[in-house]
Amino acid sequence: MDYILTAENITKDYTKHRALDDVSIAVPRGSVYGLLGPNGAGKTTLIRIINHITAPDRGLVTFDGHQLTAADVAQIGYLPEERGLYKKMKVGEQALFFARLKGLGKREAEASLRQWFERLEISEWWDKKIEELSKGMAQKVQFIVTVLHRPKLLIFDEPFSGFDPINAGILKREILKLRDEGATVIFSTHNMASVEELCDEISLINRSRNILTGPVGALREQFGGNVYEITFAGSPDALRASAENIGQDFKLGGVDDRGYATATISLGSAADVRPLLAAANEAVHINSFRHVLPSMDDIFVAAVQASNTDNDPSEIQLQ
Amino acid sequence: MNHSLKLIIAREYLTRVKRKSFIITTILVPLLMIAISLAPAAVMLLSSPENRNIAVVDQTRIIAPRLDSNDEVKFVSVDAPLDSLRADTDFDAILVIDANAVKNPADAIRLYSRGAPAMQTGAYINSQLEDAIEDIRLEEYNIDNIKQILASVNADFELATIRIDKEEDTATSVGLSYVIGLTLDMMLYMFILIYGQMVMNSIIEEKNNRVLEIVVSSVKPTWLMLGKISGIGLVAITQILIWAVLIGSCSLWSMPLLGDLGASSESTEIAAAMSQLSDTGFIAGLFLYLLLFFIGGYLFYSAIYAAIGSAVDNVQDASQLSTIATMPVIIGIISSMAVLSNPGSTLAFWVSVIPFTSPMAMMSRLPYGVPTWEIILSLVVLYISFAFLIWLCAKIYRVGIFMYGKKPTLIEIIRWARYK
Numbered sequence: 001m002d003y004i005l006t007a008e009n010i011t012k013d014y015t016k017h018r019a020l021d022d023v024s025i026a027v028p029r030g031s032v033y034g035l036l037g038p039n040g041a042g043k044t045t046l047i048r049i050i051n052h053i054t055a056p057d058r059g060l061v062t063f064d065g066h067q068l069t070a071a072d073v074a075q076i077g078y079l080p081e082e083r084g085l086y087k088k089m090k091v092g093e094q095a096l097f098f099a100r101l102k103g104l105g106k107r108e109a110e111a112s113l114r115q116w117f118e119r120l121e122i123s124e125w126w127d128k129k130i131e132e133l134s135k136g137m138a139q140k141v142q143f144i145v146t147v148l149h150r151p152k153l154l155i156f157d158e159p160f161s162g163f164d165p166i167n168a169g170i171l172k173r174e175i176l177k178l179r180d181e182g183a184t185v186i187f188s189t190h191n192m193a194s195v196e197e198l199c200d201e202i203s204l205i206n207r208s209r210n211i212l213t214g215p216v217g218a219l220r221e222q223f224g225g226n227v228y229e230i231t232f233a234g235s236p237d238a239l240r241a242s243a244e245n246i247g248q249d250f251k252l253g254g255v256d257d258r259g260y261a262t263a264t265i266s267l268g269s270a271a272d273v274r275p276l277l278a279a280a281n282e283a284v285h286i287n288s289f290r291h292v293l294p295s296m297d298d299i300f301v302a303a304v305q306a307s308n309t310d311n312d313p314s315e316i317q318l319q
Numbered sequence: 320m321n322h323s324l325k326l327i328i329a330r331e332y333l334t335r336v337k338r339k340s341f342i343i344t345t346i347l348v349p350l351l352m353i354a355i356s357l358a359p360a361a362v363m364l365l366s367s368p369e370n371r372n373i374a375v376v377d378q379t380r381i382i383a384p385r386l387d388s389n390d391e392v393k394f395v396s397v398d399a400p401l402d403s404l405r406a407d408t409d410f411d412a413i414l415v416i417d418a419n420a421v422k423n424p425a426d427a428i429r430l431y432s433r434g435a436p437a438m439q440t441g442a443y444i445n446s447q448l449e450d451a452i453e454d455i456r457l458e459e460y461n462i463d464n465i466k467q468i469l470a471s472v473n474a475d476f477e478l479a480t481i482r483i484d485k486e487e488d489t490a491t492s493v494g495l496s497y498v499i500g501l502t503l504d505m506m507l508y509m510f511i512l513i514y515g516q517m518v519m520n521s522i523i524e525e526k527n528n529r530v531l532e533i534v535v536s537s538v539k540p541t542w543l544m545l546g547k548i549s550g551i552g553l554v555a556i557t558q559i560l561i562w563a564v565l566i567g568s569c570s571l572w573s574m575p576l577l578g579d580l581g582a583s584s585e586s587t588e589i590a591a592a593m594s595q596l597s598d599t600g601f602i603a604g605l606f607l608y609l610l611l612f613f614i615g616g617y618l619f620y621s622a623i624y625a626a627i628g629s630a631v632d633n634v635q636d637a638s639q640l641s642t643i644a645t646m647p648v649i650i651g652i653i654s655s656m657a658v659l660s661n662p663g664s665t666l667a668f669w670v671s672v673i674p675f676t677s678p679m680a681m682m683s684r685l686p687y688g689v690p691t692w693e694i695i696l697s698l699v700v701l702y703i704s705f706a707f708l709i710w711l712c713a714k715i716y717r718v719g720i721f722m723y724g725k726k727p728t729l730i731e732i733i734r735w736a737r738y739k
Contacts, residue, residue, distance in 0.1 A: 054721065
């Protein structure tokens with residue numbers, strides 16, 4: 001696999017506590033990689049190490065196949081959680097300053113800034129001061145500043161906080177577009193819905209350790225416990241009778257406003273789903289039949305709780 | 320020069336110079352300074368007191384005739400009881416002279432005044448009385464031509480000081496040197512404190528609104544710190560230069576006037592002062608040293624201020640720590656006051672070598688003339704210590720800017736310097 005960035009066995013100590021303890025991650029090129037974890041888990045420290053702002057005490061970071069150097073930082077775009085812009089400076093002037101700090105020429109920077117401002121429909125803000133903008137507006141400016149120099153690696157820390165759904169949608173669209181154009185995105189957030197939507201792979205960091213790593217789909221599958229949900233019209237008892245021959249944990253849910261009842265049933269981990277479907281089809285009139293995957297939210301909470309009680313998070317089964 | 324350093328300096332410089340507050344203070348302060356120096360004269364002109372009538376009740380009958388009225392004070396001899404005079408609003412004051420006034424004036428003469436008398440009025444009446452009583456007492460000795468004799472023995476004069484350690488003997492004015500030294504001192508003190516704290520506050524602001532994280536993801540923290548210090552320093556130099564040009568052009572215009580005044584003045588002190596002031600080389604030299612010591616002192620202290628700014632989250636927390644920087648500046652200004660009154664002392668030498676106090680101390684000594692090797696020594700020590708300090712403070716800064724929350728102690732801050 002081609003990784004744009006790897007961090008191997010990173011340990012970082014501060015005076016009073018260990019911020020990162022033997023953390024490893026590997027970010028595949030061209031993916032959206034979720035860096036998850038509760039507050040204070042060590043995500044920001046890891047991001048700072050990737051940004052070459054602080055150095056790890058132990059461990060190795062590679063970028064694009066070689067050990068990370070200060071020069072590589074020009075290939076990284078970083079959008080911090082708390083937005084950092086000069087309040088008293090005009091939007092355009094400021095964006096130009098940051099673009100040039102990243103090494104763009106003045107003319108080149110201005111041209112592509114104008115383009116981006118148009119794309120995000122904020123051209124009329126060019127001469128406004130940051131303090132005159134709302135939080136979401138300032139965030140758009142910050143987003144442009146982050147991506148303008150077309151970095152190979154983009155790091156977004158909570159990019160959607162403060163955005164209304166429309167603007168969050170615009171931002172998601174732009175992030176995916178950047179990925180399609182070849183950029184790799186590291187995405188740090190607490191918003192698990194957006195993780196399901198955007199991320200290809202995740203690492204979950206808790207209490208300075210990486211407790212869970214893998215592709216989002218595989219993780220959901222792994223934690224799912226092979227549960228199926230059937231909505232149907234007909235006799236629930238008939239369904240129960242035939243389903244309980246095949247799986248366990250038959251549970252009956254409520255009836256929705258269209259008259260369909262819901263039932264869930266768990267199959268063994270590697271069991272074939274076709275007998276269940278056939279039996280259910282015999283017993284009732286099926287409206288829908290789906291494999292239930294746990295939400296990332298559930299996985300996050302369960303994994304963090306397991307790790308806090310010193311259990312192995314990969315052993316947990318949800319449902 | 321490093322590309323990003325240039326960008327940072329340009330940003331720091333331009334955003335400040337373009338601010339309205341900068342433009343206003345830069346233009347207003349010299350005007351204010353000129354106004355302040357003209358103020359005493361203006362006040363004198365405006366406050367010349369109106370005619371004051373003084374009723375004189377003289378029981379000796381020999382003092383009153385000797386009192387001369389002038390434009391402001393008019394003595395009128397009257398012969399009426401004090402009580403009736405008190406009611407008479409024609410008089411602003413009543414001077415009562417008892418019979419034993421010549422012998423014992425302090426007890427025998429009183430001035431009853433309606434409202435507080437103006438200082439000059441009181442002083443004028445007093446000097447008139449003294450002259451009158453002295454004259455009367457002299458006459459009591461019955462010596463002929465006593466006044467002429469006294470005039471011929473009067474030896475009131477001012478000592479002229481000529482510097483022999485300079486290439487040509489020049490008359491110098493100790494008074495002027497004192498005033499120039501004090502002015503330069505105060506300017507340096509103000510500039511170091513104001514601009515040093517500007518560095519600190521601007522770092523705290525950047526840390527608070529997290530701009531720092533964006534900037535240091537593009538440039539090294541040390542470059543950011545150096546860029547900020549240099550950019551703000553250039554703002555200060557711009558201000559000094561503009562002031563110099565404004566004040567300089569005012570003086571150029573008044574220079575011939577000063578020369579004339581000096582030439583026509585009877586006082587050697589004033590003559591020396593005026594010739595010194597119209598000596599362009601002397602002024603330009605002072606200005607050059609002011610710049611050199613300002614730059615050194617500013618860099619030295621701003622490095623400390625930068626380290627403090629990086630260590631705290633808000634201005635309130637900074638105020639305590641910033642005494643680390645403010646105290647030496649204040650000690651510097653206090654010791655240079657001592658230096659001003661004795662510029663050749665051992666203390667003066669040492670405080671003008673130690674970098675914490677040397678900019679201020681040197682500024683107070685320079686107008687008196689300081690051996691060149693001492694100036695060079697002082698500058699070299701100052702700039703070397705600045706280089707060391709900036710290296711040390713950059714290490715603290717690099718760690719401090721990412722420390723949020725708890726206010727660190729001084730010991731913790733020093734420990735940061737040892738972080739890898």
